[in-house]
Amino acid sequence: MHIMYFTERPYRAVSNDEVIKNGFFGIPNKHFDPAKGAVLLNEYLDEKILAEELGFDGVMLNEHHDTAFCMGSVMNVEASILARITKRVRIILLGNPLPVVGNPLRMAEELAMIDMISHGRLVTGWVRGAGSEQFATNANPGYNREYFNEAHDLVVQAWTRPGPWRYEGKHFHYRFVDPWALPLQKPHPPIWIPGLLSPETVVWCAQHRYPYIALATFLEPTVELWNIYRDAAAKEGYQVGPENFGYLQKVFVAETDEKARELAKWDMFGGAGIGYSLFGKPQWMFPPGYNSKDATRRVARQFSDPAAAKGSPFAGGNGPASDKKDSTAEERIAQSQIDVRAGAWSDDHVDIEATRKQILDAFPQVERAMQVICGTPKTVIPKIRKVLEVLRPGIFGFWQNDGPISSEARTQNIRMIAEEVMPATREIAKELGLVSPFEVKPGSRKLPASGIPESVGSLAPLGS
Amino acid sequence: MPDGANQWREETVRVDDTGLIVVTAGAGRPLLVLHDELGNPGALKWNRAIAARRTIITPLHPGFGRTPRADWICSIRDLAAFYARYLNENHPAPIDVIGFSLGGWIAAEMAACNPGQFRKMILVAPAGIRPPQGEILDFFQMMAPQQVLASVRDPAGTPEFAELYGGPMAPAQFESFEDARAQTARLAWTPFMHNPALPHLLGVAAGLPTLVMWGRQDGVVPPSAAERWRAAISGARVVMFDACGHRPEIERSADFIRETEAFLGD
Numbered sequence: 001m002h003i004m005y006f007t008e009r010p011y012r013a014v015s016n017d018e019v020i021k022n023g024f025f026g027i028p029n030k031h032f033d034p035a036k037g038a039v040l041l042n043e044y045l046d047e048k049i050l051a052e053e054l055g056f057d058g059v060m061l062n063e064h065h066d067t068a069f070c071m072g073s074v075m076n077v078e079a080s081i082l083a084r085i086t087k088r089v090r091i092i093l094l095g096n097p098l099p100v101v102g103n104p105l106r107m108a109e110e111l112a113m114i115d116m117i118s119h120g121r122l123v124t125g126w127v128r129g130a131g132s133e134q135f136a137t138n139a140n141p142g143y144n145r146e147y148f149n150e151a152h153d154l155v156v157q158a159w160t161r162p163g164p165w166r167y168e169g170k171h172f173h174y175r176f177v178d179p180w181a182l183p184l185q186k187p188h189p190p191i192w193i194p195g196l197l198s199p200e201t202v203v204w205c206a207q208h209r210y211p212y213i214a215l216a217t218f219l220e221p222t223v224e225l226w227n228i229y230r231d232a233a234a235k236e237g238y239q240v241g242p243e244n245f246g247y248l249q250k251v252f253v254a255e256t257d258e259k260a261r262e263l264a265k266w267d268m269f270g271g272a273g274i275g276y277s278l279f280g281k282p283q284w285m286f287p288p289g290y291n292s293k294d295a296t297r298r299v300a301r302q303f304s305d306p307a308a309a310k311g312s313p314f315a316g317g318n319g320p321a322s323d324k325k326d327s328t329a330e331e332r333i334a335q336s337q338i339d340v341r342a343g344a345w346s347d348d349h350v351d352i353e354a355t356r357k358q359i360l361d362a363f364p365q366v367e368r369a370m371q372v373i374c375g376t377p378k379t380v381i382p383k384i385r386k387v388l389e390v391l392r393p394g395i396f397g398f399w400q401n402d403g404p405i406s407s408e409a410r411t412q413n414i415r416m417i418a419e420e421v422m423p424a425t426r427e428i429a430k431e432l433g434l435v436s437p438f439e440v441k442p443g444s445r446k447l448p449a450s451g452i453p454e455s456v457g458s459l460a461p462l463g464s
Numbered sequence: 465m466p467d468g469a470n471q472w473r474e475e476t477v478r479v480d481d482t483g484l485i486v487v488t489a490g491a492g493r494p495l496l497v498l499h500d501e502l503g504n505p506g507a508l509k510w511n512r513a514i515a516a517r518r519t520i521i522t523p524l525h526p527g528f529g530r531t532p533r534a535d536w537i538c539s540i541r542d543l544a545a546f547y548a549r550y551l552n553e554n555h556p557a558p559i560d561v562i563g564f565s566l567g568g569w570i571a572a573e574m575a576a577c578n579p580g581q582f583r584k585m586i587l588v589a590p591a592g593i594r595p596p597q598g599e600i601l602d603f604f605q606m607m608a609p610q611q612v613l614a615s616v617r618d619p620a621g622t623p624e625f626a627e628l629y630g631g632p633m634a635p636a637q638f639e640s641f642e643d644a645r646a647q648t649a650r651l652a653w654t655p656f657m658h659n660p661a662l663p664h665l666l667g668v669a670a671g672l673p674t675l676v677m678w679g680r681q682d683g684v685v686p687p688s689a690a691e692r693w694r695a696a697i698s699g700a701r702v703v704m705f706d707a708c709g710h711r712p713e714i715e716r717s718a719d720f721i722r723e724t725e726a727f728l729g730d
Contacts, residue, residue: 135605142650170535285609289646296646300638
């Protein structure tokens, strides 16, 4: 198993009231103080060094724009620094938002430089960018998927096809492609794709034999999604294994369950919390043309009735999936994400105190669904085992320290996980045969003689 | 007078390799209708009235839901050229045209390429030229229901608005708006809803009989743009409606019909 450390690197100096009023995207940047930003950005780099020293296999970064949620506005800048100041860990970028970057050739060069400076420790990944990112960078959401596909193909070509050559695509055009920055790893750095259970993306991953990393999604739809990957992989002629899957799990550890819970509950305001309800208002999360027709249909159900668009930011976000019995697995998976993310933001006056209470009161529910695991090492290890038994991922990320959590508490969290939880996690992974993409090449397993692929995940352990 | 759905005919016309859906009503000299960025709203008072003496031809823009998207149409000028071909192959020039908002922009781009396509042109609160005061409302930073509400000055006081959009929005209606909004994004995301070259290109349309109609309280395309249009198309006449937003055809339908009939004549 490959074990990595992840935090969103939040701008923790933002007022909680502002987050509740606006969501993270769209808070006026008069609330951002670069002096505090300077301290935080350096602290987050130092944490990666600590994670390396404590034995994590990888440190993961992501990128968001115009938000206090995540300070990685240009993730490749952080990755470049980590390439030099760390020595051993994999630098895992999940992911670069290809459609909003706008210049795939430049992206190929930047990543190649990071791979060389790190002596081949880069793992790169791609995302479409959150809806809000399309506004923050003025990327046309109507072409988001087209940009993604074309930019991906171009980056891989720029890394692998000897230049110079000319590129005339639909959205990108280069008259001279001959980069003198090429990745050290051949044919190119590993590519992993993170996501929130978009079936379209998962099928695309299976076709490209890229591991798919689910970002703290609900367990039940995640297993269903693994099966969608499994079937798409079978069509490509291979059997999936743990090496095709990764999972990011929020884990908070302290000396007592109560202390851990006290820390973890603030994650409701920092990371995904109960979902992406607080990430941004619906008009920024669902820009026109950003979603597929199927996804738009699901959004339509959420927003078409004005009555459903009222209520708390968490309206509809309490279940692991739509309880519609006649929907397909793909629909249920996608709907569960829409439910959580859409969050039905009323434009009416926000009662800050009431909303804050409502958000915090929802924490036990989040904990029950294992969206967040918290407690002493003794408490959390059996829960992690359960997640690993259900999803059987070859890549596992400890995601933590989002929200207004002190530097001291952050560091202690990282230490306790590394020293008291990670060794057990490795043992469990070994026992369950959870191999990483570095141990078994994704897409290299043969299908059973019957031609019927075997599942990787299973909900059965949840019943025990 | 055509009145009722059964007088509205629908056909699919092949243009290039796209099956363009065209809705037609009435009889008489043809009037090309280019719908706005939210799609074709269907039979309204104004087009029922005009259909008494005119054949109203309403193509449904490619990619706005019913007519399939054509991948190569990436700008309003592409779409204008697509419609030029449609007219060339289906209706002898010159033809009368009326365009609403984004549809007005399409008509203007067509006129800028070949003013001889048109006999008379009506532009209703057209997008396409950046207003000198205010900016075109960024309706992409709204969900569709809010965009629809912003299009009229007084939703509650506009009976035809209630007929069209009143009550809870059905999922199918929401999806239809999203189709239209997505294709509008593909065509007009940046520069948003205007073409900086258009005022210059329109010089060639000098003398084309043109009527520009606008609501003084238009919250979508600021009415300050009307003067730019008057300057761009020599001889264009501008009519401003009081107590009216972006949809004069439903907010001031009686005045709108009168102006339209008077301008088009026989």
